Amino acid sequence: MGRMFWGALALLIAVVPAAQAQQNTALRGLGTANEALVWQAVGRLDMDARGFCTGTLIAPDLVLTAAHCVYDRRTGQAFAPADLTFRAGLRNGEAVAERAVVQIEAHRGYDPARGVEVRNIRHDVALLRLEVPIPTHVLDPFVLFRERVSQGPVSVVSYGRGRSELPSRQSVCRMFDRYQGVLLFDCDVTFGSSGAPVFTHKNGRGQIVSVISSVGQYDGRRVSFGMALPQLVAELKQQMRANATSPRAEHRRVTVTNGVSRTQRTGGAKFVRPGGS
Known part of the structure; x- marks a missing residue:
């Protein structure tokens, strides 16, 4: 892990694709309705015309994304819920479902004042509660992968600068290392891909193993960073219940x-x- 240059990390709020390993598949836009159908619970999270990230529906009223996505990069202040809109399955200006946000919870371990560092990447997760749940007959939420993530193939679905109107998928990239709760991927992500779900297909339908936090350099190549999720999401749900408006x-x-x-x-x-x- 000593070959990683943490000072070169960059957050990925909404270009230049990352280098691909030879065994990886190419990043492809999900251009047809049939291609996009399975991934429609992934959507674009818009910040009141100040940028966008990627988010994923994990319950009818809950969206998972990166914590740094809920802070204004210019001021360092947290966005108000009214500043955020989730557009599930957005393709060419049309969303399968569009919802306002009424509650934002960034993990307490994430400190926007500290910038990009190992501790922040490890806790770079947020949950958003939607004003109106999206019924399961409209969208089937993704679930978290509950086992320990091992090295091997994963996939990523994301939006990004230059492809903001269409979700893209890399069907095979790899989780190849971990360090202090940070997972390293060789996946092809760019600005706007923050919060993008990383899937394992070990048990059939994709289950979320991580979300994309940032990019950096490792052993002379560009890589992306995420975090182990289950405990963090459990803690976020507790925060959400504690802070919910009665x-x-x-x-x-x-x-x-x-x-x-x-x-x-x-x-x-x-x-x-x-x-x-």
């Missing part, structure tokens, strides 16, 4: 008139669950 509820009171019980409703009561979740 639902407003109707309060019912019982009155007695002429010996008859009646229930009256008054709005505005707010439930606060123990622990604030």
Whole structure:
């Protein structure tokens, strides 16, 4: 791992493709509806005309992406949920489903002030809650791969500068090393590919093993970096529950008139669950 030059890392918010290993397949745009059908739960995450990343639906109301995608690069400040829009399966201006975002949770281990370093890459994950869930009969969310990721073939679906209107897929690239929770890939990614899902096909339909965080140099070649996911996503879901806005509820009171019980409703009561979740 000493051959890695961390100072050469770059975040990939929305050009120049990375070098491909000989055994890898070429990056291809999913130009037809049939080609794109399986991958429509991957979408483009737009930041209020200030750039874009890639995101993936992992539940009807949850999108997985990179943590640095939810911060404004110019100011370092977190975006407001209203600044973000998820466009699932976007192809040539048409999305299968388009949703506003109502909650953003970047992992607590990610610090935008620290820039690109090993610790930040290892925690460069965020979850977004959609205002309106996307029903499973419209899109089938992808699931996380729960086993330890071993070296070997993976695939990536992403948007990127120069191909922002069409998802592209590299059907075979490789996870070839790991270091302190950071996974190294030789996949072909570029700006806009941040948050792109890395899939294993070990158990049939693709399962997400990582998301793309950044690129850098390793042993004289350009590579991409991600992180091991299951524990991070579990922690993000806990954050999301703890920080969720408590639902407003109707309060019912019982009155007695002429010996008859009646229930009256008054709005505005707010439930606060123990622990604030």
